[in-house]
Amino acid sequence: MKKIFSVFIIFFLVVNLRAQSWFTYTNSNTNGKLPDTNVECLAVDANGVVWIGTYFNGLVKFDGTNWTNYNTSNSPLKDKTIIDVAVDKQNNVWVANYANGVFRYNPSTNTWTQFTKESGALTNNYTYAIEVDNQGNVWVGLTPSSYNDPGVLRYNGNSWAQGNVFKDNFNSYGAEAIGVDKSGNVWCGTRIGLYKYDGTSWTYFSKENTLGGLGGNYIRTIAGDASGNVWVGTTDYVNFQTVGGGLSKFNGSTWTIYKSSTHPIDDFVSAIAFRNNDVWIGTGFCGQIGNYKGIYVFNGTTFTSYQSTSTFPGNCVNDIVVDKNANVYIGSAFGLTKYGTIVSVEKEDLLPTEFAITAFPNPFNPSTTIEYEIAKSGSYSLKIFNSIGEEIETLFSGELNAGFYKKHFDASKLASGIYYCRLTGSNINVSTKLVLIK
Template structure:
């Protein structure tokens, strides 16, 4: 309804009805829990995640009341039609499918410490954890797939409203662009363009069942990244399209493959780079 809300660290919540020209305090009902980690809107209700006080909600601009969420450290929030997601610092992800009246813990939460949640235009739910990178779910959190960026300390996720891109920010000041498709997820480091072609060793290696492959290309063109067995038979095509210059990370899921040594090859624009990886089950 044209009202802006801002959460602060220690001073609660403020709102503005004039595009941010002036702000007024909006803390009635928060019971002194004034460190706000996250805010999201669902229909006419605003939800606020607090440090120590759990989850609060305000409907139609009224005072804050306690929402039924079973954990007191709510670090991240986002919503879409039919579902509200709450990420906690220590107890995984909670979901409400009844407009925020009740929240239940997702048994499938991929991580316990959820720093950020973002939902793209297609309804995919992305979550980040500082130690374990980014995960995505296309079925309301029933199953999750590792996107990558493990060890990058991803502390924030933002959706581009004009595309399907999700941007991941790290504590070190890096920014990555994540664009999903049916087969894999590409991650583009938007901080600078590489000056040479390179194909890095996958990590972890050995792995079971997922691993991340990183590569850099210095000029735009048509490229493919494929996986082969030791007999030279093609196992998977991770990328086969035109992409811009940049550094990319691709998650490879080998859950349907047997243990062994596999080869991955980056080809295009007169380059052909190859490395080996070890799947151990």
């Protein structure tokens, strides 16, 4: 009997390790291997390796198990601040290194190449954004040195394009966000609006000429989905104040805007990524004061919110990427958060440091999965209550060790409405709201 019990424990541990879960990597729980919790930007290469740009400690490579840091002391990087990172078709890593131009790093040969104004490649060393188009060209957004200088440059693998086609288009503003759609159009976001390049000419979009389809003219983030839609996060200025412009979608002919006045979403959209058929939306204006709302997942009909109290430690999101296994990585000022299969962190990294509870999907019909974190061994109960506080069901009651757990909740016999899942134990009482829609 003891041997059977031991096998069960091992099996449970493997299943728990491979469950779809939230986990945040920080400087402390990686023993300093993630040297900076200020994660500014993210990219995933063809091998599934995550490349992490930090604000204070350079570039970090994470292959799911091992961490490698590239900084000013062990690489040619000239500054520890990484503004953006991208991976090209040859699996080279491109880095916008603050005021030092851009670097191209070849991991297979461990070689670095720097492109600067002094080398004749760029027109300015202050670079904002990097993106790779469908043909493999690398696009770099930068600050124009003068009115006639380009706000974006294109590198085809051999030379940098600085011709007239790239001049006088952004009115001396640089491209601070770059995205590529399914058709290969390159979209550049500036502080005065959005520009689309179709390979021949530029088209300008603004809050004014889209009749509010764009919520603001300061473009924060751009992403194209598999259906050909372009998604844009914007910021606006009202009465000399910075306000969120919401999330905009362009299907090639029509603009649709999602704002807090009409949808359950925060207006400061800072990052966009796609996982299966869902749009993952990061909110926040990191470095600015604001009450940001973390992550939203939009399935085309419903917005599901994930905030720091139950999932990851910071509501202000800088970037989101999705790897080939549909794992989601979220960069914030509080670390690197992963939603997906947790298989390769060390045992001590798996132990939660606080009590938390979440549900996915939420809203749901008719069932959802409750995931909860136990920070200390003890006696606990997990129960469902209706909106007036009546107990509906006990999902668990008993002893638990510190760790991550999940329970399936089937509400097929319940009416639509608001319910609460509550985790209680010695000196703890945490809950999450459940929305059942039939």
